[in-house]
Amino acid sequence: xxxxxxxxxxxxxxxxxxxxxxxxxxxxxxxxxxxxxxxxxxxxxxxxxxxxxxxxxxxxxxxxxxxxxxxxxxxxxxxxxxxxxxxxxxxxxxxxxxxxxxxxxxxxxxxxxxxxxxxxxxxxxxxxxxxxxxxxxxxxxxxxxxxxxxxxxxxxxxxxxxxxxxxxxxxxxxxxxxxx
Numbered sequence: 001x002x003x004x005x006x007x008x009x010x011x012x013x014x015x016x017x018x019x020x021x022x023x024x025x026x027x028x029x030x031x032x033x034x035x036x037x038x039x040x041x042x043x044x045x046x047x048x049x050x051x052x053x054x055x056x057x058x059x060x061x062x063x064x065x066x067x068x069x070x071x072x073x074x075x076x077x078x079x080x081x082x083x084x085x086x087x088x089x090x091x092x093x094x095x096x097x098x099x100x101x102x103x104x105x106x107x108x109x110x111x112x113x114x115x116x117x118x119x120x121x122x123x124x125x126x127x128x129x130x131x132x133x134x135x136x137x138x139x140x141x142x143x144x145x146x147x148x149x150x151x152x153x154x155x156x157x158x159x160x161x162x163x164x165x166x167x168x169x170x171x172x173x174x175x176x177x178x179x180x
Contacts, residue, residue: 009034013044014056015094024049063090063104070105071128073154074112077121085115102136105129120159123148127166134168134175142168151179 013020023030023044031041064086068075075082089111095103109129113122123146130144149162168177 005035006040009036010044011094013052014059016091017056018091020052020056024052060087060090063101066101067105067108070102070132071109071125073124073150074109074121074128076157077124077153077159078117081117085112085117099136102132106132106136120148120153123150123159124153130166131168131177134170138170139168140170 013023019030027041027045028038031038031044036044064083067086068082078085086108089108090104093104093107093111095101095107097103106129109125112125115122127144127146127150130142133139134142144166146164146166147161149160149164150166152158152160152162165180166177167180168175
């Protein structure tokens with residue numbers, strides 16, 4: 001197996017709990033299905049399951065903390081549900097770019113739009129995704145339609161239903177951000 005394929009398999013092992021359980025219960029079958037040689041299977045299986053679980057859990061918490069830094073409004077809006085929803089998301093998504101934490105945050109925001117969570121939390125995620133896309137990808141114009149007053153939420157922690165548009169516009173190296 002190539003080094004890249006092996007690294008991808010290990011990443012999946014560390015981030016996908018279901019896959020990890022399957023591998024630990026049937027390493028020969030799962031390893032063979034993923035083009036591992038017998039020696040590679042034995043080498044990976046020799047890692048104690050507790051160590052594998054510990055590393056996977058520490059990786060999850062690191063990802064979570066980094067995403068929380070990018071999405072403070074979404075974190076606040078979801079409250080205690082943030083961790084559980086992020087755990088569900090992280091089981092099926094592995095960032096591929098060099099900006100892994102940003103990619104995680106952007107994809108998590110997209111994921112949240114499909115979940116059964118509060119509309120204010122969806123709006124917070126939509127707003128923060130638009131903001132990060134504007135800055136990270138140096139877009140000239142980004143407009144985000146919102147159903148709640150994000151400014152009031154930032155100031156008071158209370159979501160008030162009010163249709164608004166958040167706008168980011170770039171003029172050379174300068175930019176403006178405003179709501180209409």
